[in-house]
Amino acid sequence: MTANDFLQIGIFLVVLLLLIKPMGSYMAHVFADEPNRLTRIGAGFERLVYRVCGIDAQEDMGWKHYAIAMLLFNVCGMVLVYAFQRLQGYLPLNPQHFPALSPDLSINTAISFITNTNWQAYSGESAMSYLTQMAALAVQNFLSAATGIAVAIAVIRGFARKTVKGIGNFWVDLTRTTLYVLLPISFLLALLLVSQGVIQNLKPYVDVPVVQTTTYANPVTDAAGNPVKDASGxxxxxxxxxxxxxxxxxxAASQVAIKMLGTNGGGFFGANSAHPYENPTPFSNFLEMLAIFLIPGGLCLTFGQMVGDKRQGWAILVTMLVIFIPLAIGVTAAEQAGNPILHTLSIDQHASGLQSGGNMEGKETRFGIAASSLFTAVTTAASCGAVNNMHDSLTPLGGLVPMWLIQLGEVIFGGVGSGFYGMIAFAVVAVFIAGLMVGRTPEYIGKKVEAYEMKMASLAVLIPCALVVICTAIAVMTPTATATVANPGAHGFSEILYAVTSATGNNGSAFGGLSANIPFWNVMLGVCMFWARYTLAIAMLALAGSLAAKKHVPASAGTLPTHTPLFVTLLASVVIVVGALTFLPALALGPIAEYLMSVH
Amino acid sequence: MSRLIRNAVSMLLVMTVITGIAYPLVATGVAQVLFPHQANGSLIEQNGKPIGSELIGQSFDDPKYFWGRPSATAPQPYNGTASNGSNLGPSNTALRDAVQQRIDALRKADPGNTAPVPADLVTASGSGLDPDISPAGAQYQVARVARVRHLDTAQVQGLVAKYTQGRQLGLLGEPRVNVLQLNLALDGLQNK
Known part of the structure; x- marks a missing residue:
């Protein structure tokens, strides 16, 4: 690794921490149970929204009520996104006259966007009308993010409140998140991105003459549009x-802004944030990375503030950083070392003042190794899934890092809201394990952790693990699925493992060589995305409801303090041990096997 | 339950209007006023007509031009409506073969240049539309372009320097050379 690689990671972390602090405290104000200055400013418009929708903002929902409202709202969103894709041929703002998408692709995309996954089996610039992008996909970028944050806030209330049934009002949390957090920051970010060159217009595509005539080999297709093959195939x-x-x-810019801020990750264009119109400069890249971590990081501190002990929030944030930093350095080191199979060719992969060197396949010149590798670590630690380089072409160990970061449960920052409540599930497991060691009922943030809470936390931890392992096994036993891999050998298995991992983790990035637009993948990955997202959210709401009903237990001499380096170590260990024990065997068949073969 | 459904549907419609119609339209309006050049694709214009974009590369394989990054878009390279990388895995022999072919093509265009080829000149970019090459990639080609065009090397170096950008804010990303603008400038030099 070069000094500049370390410098770019360092600057990112410093600026991130400077922004997270005010962000966390701002969100705590937005969701405070008492009225405050901020909610008074927008109160008129907010009340209008409630009146139009027939919502009683004073109503305090129990966890079941909250969960049903959340699920119902998301399913309605799914239907609307599906309808937009199927009807876009008849709707306005479609200058390229794109026809309807297939039913299985439309349902996959609809689930993908409501679950904050943004797995994309289509390519935006050749399939989606401007209206579908704006009014269906980008809307879900907002609403799926707001859903995640709402559930996280409800979980925080579970700890903060004492002996009550309610955990808040889903409609109020959703509306406040959208109006006070997501919209203003997205608007600002969109304009900053435009200043760098991200496009924002409603014009038809522009044809320009090329300087040198392009000559190329055009594949011949038969009457049905299938490629014609010669005798040897x-x-x-x-x-x-x-x-x-x-x-x-x-x-593009309005959608790209919320795609980063809401950890959605669905590209306006096929190449996502590698596309020069979606991420034109190193500075736009820097902004996009910051936007991914801003809310997931901020929510940790919101938590600390809302439960009345800021140290608790910092402990969660530090745990995330402790796991994130070495992995970010790991992927950078692997990519900077270059691709071993090219070493024998007459190619210069060494870093110098004139080039970044390293493994440049699938990467953009303006980002080089440092800005591409850091983006890869950020987008998979958080469940964003936007990519500024092609993960399929990462070196074996460079590709292992993003895959494993998703497999850790998307709790290292994770999705907006979902990363936080996922980490809380691990924290509950961690205090339970510590309790077992001393034979005492565990407590977390002044609440006793008992059998019910443990069941819910265990479900939240284990369901994604089981989904990934089982669905990968089904896929590799299905010939139609294995026929879709693009690369031979261990790497082909990695493509399948990555796809199932990404869908289940609600990440959405891919080893993109996999031809995922077939009914098998559209349906199976749709099921993974849906189940992982909502079973987790509902389990955590149930946990919140149970905690809110409990009384506060004052800390005693036997209480494990959960703001200390000891607890950070314990929590990080639990996350890593669960992730490693579950996925090492599968990883050994994919990236690890490929690495051993490439150095041999 | 029926009240919840009514809440959900109306909330979805209200939010669609706010975040799906009002937000992108206002953002478009403000962007068009503040940054019209960038918002419309950073187009390069000649006599009022667009002839390219500063941000989207074009395909070059004539020895008189600087060549950009290899592009894996289909069916033609630098297909602006199908951005994509090659997605070739690191240990795929097809990747090694493709890189070797590109090295051979560069060597054929510039016999006698036996220096190792900078990595970015022989590896496909992520978008397939990368407008830039590294300064090392430009240096590798300066002598060839100058020779084919019967230009002084120093003159070509001057243009390369003009279209080279350093790290942004001195820190971020990597130094780079815009290939389309450089080639347009080279053509402009000789059309005078």
Whole structure:
């Protein structure tokens, strides 16, 4: 690794920490149970929203009520996103005249966007109308993020409140998140991104003449549109020439801003944040990375503030950083070392003042190794899934890191809201394990952790693990699925493992060589995304409801303090041990096998 | 339950209007006023007509031009409507073969240049539309372009320097050379 690699990681962390603190405290004000200055400013508009929707903002919901409202709202969103994709041919703002998407792809995309996953088996610039992007996909970028944050706030209330039934009002939490947190920051971020060159318009695509005529081999297709193959199975091509290039257009910046801030990750264009119109400069890249971690990091401190002990929030945040930093350095080191199979060729992969060197396949020149690798670690630690380089072309160990970061349960920052409540599930498990060691009923933030809480936390920890392992096994036994891999050997298995991992972790990034737009993948990954998202959220709401009903237990000499380096170590260990024990065997067949073969 | 459904549907519609219609339209309006050049694709214009974008690369394989990053878009390279990388795995022999072919092509265009080829010149970019190459990638090609165009090397170096950007704010990303702008400037030099 070069000094600049370390410097870019260091600057990112410093700026991040400077922003997280005010962000956490701001969100605590937004969700405070008493009225405050902020909610008074927007109160008029907020009340109007409630009146139009027939909502009683004073109503305090029990956890079941809260969960049903959340689920119902998300399912309605799914239907709407599905309808937009199927009907876009008849709707306005479709200058490229894109037709309806297939039913299985539409349902996959709808689930993908309501669950904050943004797995994409389509390519935006060749499939989605501007209206579908704006009014269906970007809307769910807001609402799935707001849903995650609402559930996280309800979980925090479970700890903060004493002997009450209610954990808040889903509609109020959703509305406040959208109006006070997501919208203003997205708007600001969108304009900053436009200043760097991200496009924001409603114009049709622009044809420009090319400087040098492009000659290329055009694949021949038969009447049905299938590629024609010769006797030996190779595609038949004929030489073709092009004198123009088509530049895609569209309202990208507004969607890219919320895609990062809400840890959604669904690209406006196929190449996502590698596309020069989606992420044009190193500074836009820096902003996009900060936006991913801003809310998940901030929520840790919101938690500390709302339960009245800021140290508790810092402990969670430090645990995340303790796991994140070494893994971010790991992926950077692996990529900077270059690709071993190219070492024998006449190629210069060494870093110098004139080039970043390293494994540049799938990476953009403006980002080089440092800004690409850090982005990879950030986008998979958080369940964002936007990519600024192609993860399929990462070195074996470089590709292991993002896969494992998702497999850790998307709790290292994780998705907005979902990362936080996922980490709380691990914290409950951690205090329970510590309690077992001394034979005492465990407590966390002044609440006794008993059998019911342990069941819910265990479900939240184990369901994603089980889904990934079982669904990967089903996929590798299904010939239609194994036929979709693009790379031979261990790497082909990695593509399948990554796809199931990404869908279950609600991440959405991919080893993109996999041809995922077939009914098998669309349906199975849809099931993974849906189950992982909502079983976790509901289990954590149940935990919140049970905690809110309990009385506060004052700390005694036997209480394990949960703000100390000891607890940080314990929590990080639990996360790593669960992640390692569950996934090492699968990882050994994929990236680890590929690494051992490449150094041999 | 029926009240919850009514709440959910109306909340979804209200939020769709706010975040799906009002927000992107206001953002478009403000962006068009504050940053019209960037919001419309950073187009390069000649006599009022767009002839390219500062941000989207084009395909070059003529020895008189600087070549950009290899592009894996289909069917043609630098296809602006199908951005994508190669997605070739690191240990895939197809990757090694593709890199070797690109090295051979560069060598054929510039016989006698036996220096190792900078990595970015022979590996496909992530978007397939990368507008830049590294300064090392430009240096590798300066002598060839100058020779084919019968230009002074120093003159070509001057243009390369003009279209080279350092790390942003001195810290972020990597130094880079914009290939399309450099090639347009080279053509402009000789059309005068």
């Amino acid at each position: 190779n595609p038949v091509t004929k030489p073709a020439q092009l004198t123009t290039e088509t530049l895609p257009m569209g309202p």
